[in-house]
Amino acid sequence: MFGKTPKELIVKDFSNIYNKSHAVSELVTTRRFNEQLALLTTAEIYAIAEKAYVRCDVFPELQTQEISDFVNAFDTFYFELKQVLFHDNDDFASLKNRVRQMREAFEIVNDSFNLL
Numbered sequence: 624m625f626g627k628t629p630k631e632l633i634v635k636d637f638s639n640i641y642n643k644s645h646a647v648s649e650l651v652t653t654r655r656f657n658e659q660l661a662l663l664t665t666a667e668i669y670a671i672a673e674k675a676y677v678r679c680d681v682f683p684e685l686q687t688q689e690i691s692d693f694v695n696a697f698d699t700f701y702f703e704l705k706q707v708l709f710h711d712n713d714d715f716a717s718l719k720n721r722v723r724q725m726r727e728a729f730e731i732v733n734d735s736f737n738l739l
Contacts, residue, residue, distance in 0.1 A: 630736045639671050644725060647664045650664070672701070700718070
């Protein structure tokens, strides 16, 4: 783990954020979802995001437009997810669109770092 570069670590964090965000969006768009599981997964996503934000603050090479675009896409998704979970706003189409935007932003981050 300690041999990984900040770029490799942020891509790992963003991959986890995207995958868990996709999973929770699928979960909450089902007719009867387990609210505790959705809340637990959402809290886990937020914890990973906070760690990633700190990593971005510490390493100047992570302060790129691509990183910023992913963070903004996640923030928008997270806001809409909270609307679905806590305010009975069932705009599932918009939530799925936010996941798609996050996926596209993640792919750009990954391509920009040329890690694979």
